Amino acid sequence: MSQQSSDILLERMMSLHPKIIDLTLDRVWRLLEALDNPQRALPPVIHIAGTNGKGSTQAMIRAGLQAAGQRVHAYTSPHLVRFHERITLAGEVISEPALTEILDDCERANEGADITYFEITTVAGLLAFARTPADYTLLEVGLGGRLDATNVIDKPALTIITPVSLDHEQYLGDTLAKIATEKAGIIKRGVPCIVGPQQDEAMDVIETRAAELGAPLLAYGQHWHVWEERGQMVFQDENGLRELPLPALIGAHQVQNAGMAIAALRHLGFDDTAFDAATRDAQWPARMQRLRTGPLVDAAHGAELWLDGGHNPAAGNALVEALSRLPNRPLHMICGMLNTKDVSGYLKPLAQIAQGLHAVSIPDTPATLSATQTMQAAQSIGMDAQVANSVQDAVEAITANTPNARILICGSLYLAGDVLRKNA
The missing domain is CATH 3.40.1190.10 (Mur-like, catalytic domain)
Incomplete structure (x- = not known):
């Protein structure tokens, strides 16, 4: 078959x-x-x-x-x-x-x-x-x-x-x-x-x-x-x-x-x-997963790439705690979320530690928030946010200005799945 x-x-x-x-x-x-x-x-x-x-x-x-x-x-x-x-x-x-x-x-x-x-x-x-x-x-x-x-x-x-x-x-x-x-x-x-x-x-x-x-x-x-x-x-x-x-x-x-x-x-x-x-021995993809190989990693030119599918306020708080345990690097986010989620509630804890956010829509997902809507939600809580056409475009834009960035791709398991498919 x-x-x-x-x-x-x-x-x-x-x-x-x-x-x-x-x-x-x-x-x-x-x-x-x-x-x-x-x-x-x-x-x-x-x-x-x-x-x-x-x-x-x-x-x-x-x-x-x-x-x-x-x-x-x-x-x-x-x-x-x-x-x-x-x-x-x-x-x-x-x-x-x-x-x-x-x-x-x-x-x-x-x-x-x-x-x-x-x-x-x-x-x-x-x-x-x-x-x-x-x-x-x-x-x-x-x-x-x-x-x-x-x-x-x-x-x-x-x-x-x-x-x-x-x-x-x-x-x-x-x-x-x-x-x-x-x-x-x-x-x-x-x-x-x-x-x-x-x-x-x-x-x-x-x-x-x-x-x-x-x-x-x-x-x-x-x-x-x-x-x-x-x-x-x-x-x-x-x-x-x-x-x-x-x-x-x-x-x-x-x-x-x-x-x-x-x-x-x-x-x-x-x-x-x-x-x-x-x-x-437990493995669970897209839960604070470090991406180490693939086209996205190549595009990052030495910046760290992390992937997480959490999407609610409790997940946002957990991410802040997990990120606080890593060696210090400037944090930039690439975020795409569904229109059923509490975007501001998820982003509020992360807004305290992120230097910027690139908003994307989730490809082939009817319930996605538009990149503009996610950007506006981030801006409403004081984040420096802008729209990107794709995750790869966002990675390239971030690393062009901050070569040593820690980049967190986050906001949805659907976005995480799309990233894993394209980065295979």
Whole structure:
């Protein structure tokens, strides 16, 4: 089968429902039933929700499990370069023939009925997992949790809620409590839930929901602790203290993400082999990723290039902290964002450390903000901002004036994916 065959199927699936996002589980349950309920045949599931850190935490758990000899399925979204990245089967990204087969089976079973792209492709992932032997299944929530297409597992082995903050307010609600209610929708009766650092308003909601369902909580600051000390990461819970390597992923927030991963692995009965690998071996593109080769790096002529897909105020704060740990260089930003995001909220913390911003639109992305709109949002909070026609044009303009710049390309995973494709 050619690469085009899955592309054609995916393109057809985009037209099955007029709304890109329409939160309900009715269509998912209908299609799962038509496929003989593959969600009931999965290896033990670890289900992960939250606003920030879901992907990094999942990547660390996966690295730990694999180091312990486990075969791991993983589902994540969105993809950066190819759709196949969303579905990992027993440690390997799904092949083109396997992807085409499951997409075709899902399309046939759906019989042209209304269903969103995310819903039908999530069902395809579950179908692939049910057909391939493995030891664990890692499911990352796409949006929210309660009505997310991944929330169809009756009895997962474990749930995880990473830090909750404001994002996707138009779908999840305009307060932290409302958003936390959606995230806490993945908690299941009697199933332990690992909880990362939370603001009090979110934690109150999570604790209330867990109490209603008799779900034991293993919460940061209560049941486990994690911190950085003398160049190492220290994890402590009721079973004792472990000194581990700092996460390979950059930033203090990755220490917290690693803490959630270690708490999960510890609860599942794994030991230091898994813990070390979770911190040392995890890879997660477009999360403070240093670009070291490719056409963009060549165009930078010695300037540093970094790529990050964060897009909400909490991500902006995390970037500032991560950048503060690097040797000093003048920081310039290249930013493109979606029109559903809080642009000013994301940029405000970064405005304190950036010397300038070049705004771009995200290629081939209907929901992109125009470069002019992003520039105006940056200027409204006092940033020195201008428009660039492309990321490459922006890199060349920045390095022409500041050869030793640190350039951060940021604002959207869609922009990050476009950069990775073109810089390959």
